[in-house]
Amino acid sequence: xxxxxxxxxVSICLVLAITSCDDELPTMxxxxxxxxxxxxxxxxxxxxxxxxxxDQVAIDAPFDITSDAYIAELTDLxxxxxxxxxxxxxxxxxxxxxxxxxxxxxxxxxxxxYNLIPGPNEDDTYTLPNPASPxxxxxxxxxHPPYACRAFAYLxxxxxxxLISAWHYKYMFNRPAPYNVDDAIAPAYExxxxxxxxxxxxxxxxxxxxxLSVMFPLEKEYLAAKAEEHLQSLMWAGINVRSxxxxxxxxxxxxxxxxxARAAGDGMKKAQAPKAVSDSIKAAAFARFGWQWDNxxxxxxxxxxxxxxxxxxxxxxxxxEEVRPIAPPAxxxxxxxxxxxxxxxxxxxxxxxxxxxxxFWQDGLxxxxxxxxxxxxxxxxxxxxxxxxxxxxxxxxxMNMAIMDAGISCWDTKYYYHYPRPIQTIxxxxxxxxxxxxxxxxxxxxxxxxxxxxxxxxxxxxxxxLCNSWAEEAxxxxxxxxxxxxxxxxxxTNQGRKVAQYSIERAKNDGAN
Amino acid sequence: MKSNxxxxxxxxxxxxxxxxxxAQTPTDAFMxxxxxxxxxxxxxxxxxxxxxxxxxxRVNQTIETVTRNTxxxxxxxxxxxxxxxxxATPYVKTKSxxxxxxxxAGAKGFQDIGISLKGELMNKQLGPGKLALLTTVSFSxxxxxxxxxxxxxxxxxxxPEFGARGIVHYQLDxxxxxxxxxxxxxxxxxxxxxxxxxxxxxYYTALMxxxxxxxxxxxxGSWLWNYTLKxxxxxxxxxxxxxxxxxxxxxxxxxxxxxxxxVGLTAQYYPKAAKGLGALVYYSQRVSGKNTAKSNNLGxxxxxxxxx
Numbered sequence: 136x137x138x139x140x141x142x143x144x145v146s147i148c149l150v151l152a153i154t155s156c157d158d159e160l161p162t163m164x165x166x167x168x169x170x171x172x173x174x175x176x177x178x179x180x181x182x183x184x185x186x187x188x189x190d191q192v193a194i195d196a197p198f199d200i201t202s203d204a205y206i207a208e209l210t211d212l213x214x215x216x217x218x219x220x221x222x223x224x225x226x227x228x229x230x231x232x233x234x235x236x237x238x239x240x241x242x243x244x245x246x247x248x249y250n251l252i253p254g255p256n257e258d259d260t261y262t263l264p265n266p267a268s269p270x271x272x273x274x275x276x277x278x279h280p281p282y283a284c285r286a287f288a289y290l291x292x293x294x295x296x297x298l299i300s301a302w303h304y305k306y307m308f309n310r311p312a313p314y315n316v317d318d319a320i321a322p323a324y325e326x327x328x329x330x331x332x333x334x335x336x337x338x339x340x341x342x343x344x345x346x347l348s349v350m351f352p353l354e355k356e357y358l359a360a361k362a363e364e365h366l367q368s369l370m371w372a373g374i375n376v377r378s379x380x381x382x383x384x385x386x387x388x389x390x391x392x393x394x395x396a397r398a399a400g401d402g403m404k405k406a407q408a409p410k411a412v413s414d415s416i417k418a419a420a421f422a423r424f425g426w427q428w429d430n431x432x433x434x435x436x437x438x439x440x441x442x443x444x445x446x447x448x449x450x451x452x453x454x455x456e457e458v459r460p461i462a463p464p465a466x467x468x469x470x471x472x473x474x475x476x477x478x479x480x481x482x483x484x485x486x487x488x489x490x491x492x493x494x495f496w497q498d499g500l501x502x503x504x505x506x507x508x509x510x511x512x513x514x515x516x517x518x519x520x521x522x523x524x525x526x527x528x529x530x531x532x533x534m535n536m537a538i539m540d541a542g543i544s545c546w547d548t549k550y551y552y553h554y555p556r557p558i559q560t561i562x563x564x565x566x567x568x569x570x571x572x573x574x575x576x577x578x579x580x581x582x583x584x585x586x587x588x589x590x591x592x593x594x595x596x597x598x599x600x601l602c603n604s605w606a607e608e609a610x611x612x613x614x615x616x617x618x619x620x621x622x623x624x625x626x627x628t629n630q631g632r633k634v635a636q637y638s639i640e641r642a643k644n645d646g647a648n
Numbered sequence: 649m650k651s652n653x654x655x656x657x658x659x660x661x662x663x664x665x666x667x668x669x670x671a672q673t674p675t676d677a678f679m680x681x682x683x684x685x686x687x688x689x690x691x692x693x694x695x696x697x698x699x700x701x702x703x704x705x706r707v708n709q710t711i712e713t714v715t716r717n718t719x720x721x722x723x724x725x726x727x728x729x730x731x732x733x734x735x736a737t738p739y740v741k742t743k744s745x746x747x748x749x750x751x752x753a754g755a756k757g758f759q760d761i762g763i764s765l766k767g768e769l770m771n772k773q774l775g776p777g778k779l780a781l782l783t784t785v786s787f788s789x790x791x792x793x794x795x796x797x798x799x800x801x802x803x804x805x806x807x808p809e810f811g812a813r814g815i816v817h818y819q820l821d822x823x824x825x826x827x828x829x830x831x832x833x834x835x836x837x838x839x840x841x842x843x844x845x846x847x848x849x850x851y852y853t854a855l856m857x858x859x860x861x862x863x864x865x866x867x868x869g870s871w872l873w874n875y876t877l878k879x880x881x882x883x884x885x886x887x888x889x890x891x892x893x894x895x896x897x898x899x900x901x902x903x904x905x906x907x908x909x910x911v912g913l914t915a916q917y918y919p920k921a922a923k924g925l926g927a928l929v930y931y932s933q934r935v936s937g938k939n940t941a942k943s944n945n946l947g948x949x950x951x952x953x954x955x956x
Contacts, residue, residue, distance in 0.1 A: 160851050160853050160857065161851070161852045162851055164852070244850045247844075251895055251896055251897065251898055254708075254896065254897030431749065431751065432709075432749040432750075433710070433747065433749030434709065434749075482753065485753075490841065494795070494797070494842050495842055497842060498842075500899070501846055501898050501899070502846065503850075507844075508844070511844070558751045564751065565754075566751055566752060567752070567798075569750065569752070617753075
């Protein structure tokens with residue numbers, strides 16, 4: 136009898152132990168609204184990225200806070216923010232007073248959702264995603280790292296330019312926040328003296344929706360619903376009246392147009408070159424160097440990933456050639472053989488630590504990619520250092536411009552040198568990471584990461600050392616994974632730092648320091 | 649009175665994932681007497697070249713044919729005439745056939761230790777045969793630091809599992825029998841080596857929820873040759889209670905909603921001459937499924953029964 140009771144008791148304990156660790160897993164950054172470390176009153180004078188000036192988008196002067204129109208809006212705001220439902224309260228809490236974080240997370244999530252490589256058809260051919268018929272199959276886009284870094288860059292630049300414009304008008308018109316006009320309004324977020332016209336939240340909502348809807352056309356409705364929820368939450372939270380929001384939305388839409396016009400003509404459309412072009416790029420490399428990378432998948436993919444991404448227009452580097460590294464060691468050379476020996480050593484003696492590093496930084500198919508990983512780090516620092524929305528936008532914008540420039544430079548290098556992967560040069564070699572569909576030299580992870588780390592280190596000097604160590608670990612992770620030689624990683628890291636320096640120089644002179 | 653106790657025990661009835669294996673498994677109706685023990689060594693060869701991506705049955709030349717070879721040492725001990733302890737420690741090795749498009753390294757190592765307690769609640773003459781009711785509670789947990797988030801080469805799903813199974817077995821005196829079993833499998837979380845993944849949305853953690861599952865079996869069989877040979881055919885099903893689908897042309901992950909139906913044949917032979925020695929062979933094939941391999945399994949094994 137006692138034995139049976141013990142068994143029952145132990146059984147119940149085990150079930151509880153196993154199921155109790157099934158806590159709600161985190162699906163977003165956990166943070167609440169916070170007091171900004173500064174308001175950056177002068178931010179209206181910062182140099183925008185694409186706008187010619189902070190007032191390129193013109194908005195009307197707001198009506199006075201003593202006017203009937205404003206008082207009517209205030210009354211609406213009071214009724215909208217009073218008696219919130221649980222759902223509305225939840226949404227107010229979700230968006231916070233730095234909604235840039237949430238839009239960045241939305242972008243990361245869409246990248247992860249669309250970062251699926253098209254598989255072969257029945258007849259062993261491959262069909263490419265087509266923006267003209269995004270439903271596919273395969274669905275458009277395939278949000279691979281070059282696509283992702285570009286989406287993040289345009290998103291961040293549009294948000295940043297929009298907020299410079301917003302700050303310009305905020306301090307030009309100085310309309311106080313509703314809760315500073317009427318004591319009866321209790322805002323859901325920390326009070327601040329930041330003028331409320333135009334609404335910075337609305338600028339972020341509208342610019343993000345517009346840019347992401349073009350980058351992810353199948354998500355238009357989802358994004359519109361998110362933006363609508365965000366705009367409504369501004370009133371539920373008691374921080375903006377309708378005219379604040381409308382002016383902000385207008386600015387957001389206008390800056391997005393400028394960003395999207397640049398995107399339409401930046402050369403990305405041609406990046407996924409046809410086979411004939413791809414073959415000639417490969418032949419040119421072979422003629423120049425005597426080696427070429429081949430796709431070893433089954434069935435073979437006829438064209439590597441975006442062979443002409445290296446020709447896409449850069450943000451802050453005048454010419455891609457000036458940041459192109461020197462040639463890698465030739466296969467068969469003593470230096471090359473040293474690198475091969477190292478790769479075999481890792482593969483034959485794989486440790487838990489190397490494996491964990493390879494997997495932690497893999498950011499492969501189905502994830503937010505390495506550029507997404509660095510956006511996550513940026514987000515965490517922004518929260519840690521309590522940056523206000525425009526400071527946050529600046530962090531994202533400079534980092535994502537540098538990361539996209541890094542990607543362009545890396546791809547230029549990859550297809551210029553067309554260097555074979557370890558699985559191609561080492562007979563029978565097996566890897567624990569998936570070998571991507573593009574040449575080896577230089578390592579994309581290394582270049583992206585070094586660029587992201589350099590900009591974050593510039594903006595958060597206290598974190599520079601940490602970021603740098605992350606970048607170096609991300610780089611070597613590819614060697615542990617068996618898909619890059621050490622020289623791909625080391626040269627790539629230097630390349631990323633060098634490319635980022637152009638963005639950092641620009642940031643030093645944008646008036647924000 | 650005694651049976652009441654066992655029914656109480658049976659309310660929290662239970663199991664394990666080693667469901668395809670025969671011979672004193674947590675899922676059969678075989679009981680060791682007190683101070684009797686049985687050791688088994690089974691070699692299991694499993695392979696697949698088709699798998700279900702959601703509902704879609706497909707091939708994938710990136711992985712080609714994936715084989716999974718398992719060496720499974722097991723021991724069953726009669727703690728009591730009515731309570732047996734079963735412990736299993738599978739060693740698994742996985743790899744793809746050559747050539748393949750992915751060039752992924754396979755994996756090998758000890759998978760999960762499985763510990764089960766099987767109790768006989770009732771065993772009595774009913775009409776022309778005997779009716780037995782049994783229950784198994786089982787617990788398994790990874791024995792090594794294998795990476796569950798490395799499918800299809802991962803050794804297992806990498807999470808603790810607690811199972812409760814009920815077993816009903818009816819055997820005619822002539823030796824023909826039928827058995828049904830049903831179990832609920834509570835599964836915990838597994839830890840990936842990346843701290844972000846997509847599961848119908850972003851997850852900013854290395855922890856992955858492995859879905860709980862229902863498992864059931866139906867078996868018919870017979871003893872032949874004067875109770876020296878046992879032959880049976882079986883069907884078993886597994887249904888996860890939650891989880892996501894494998895995404896298009898993407899790797900599976902431990903959060904997937906796995907379902908399958910599987911048919912199998914098992915034979916066990918206990919030659920009278922070889923005291924305590926037995927041999928077993930089985931074959932099974934998955935016939936339906938979702939987010940899992942359409943695998944087949946061939947197993948051979950030796951069992952040895954002795955007094956402690």
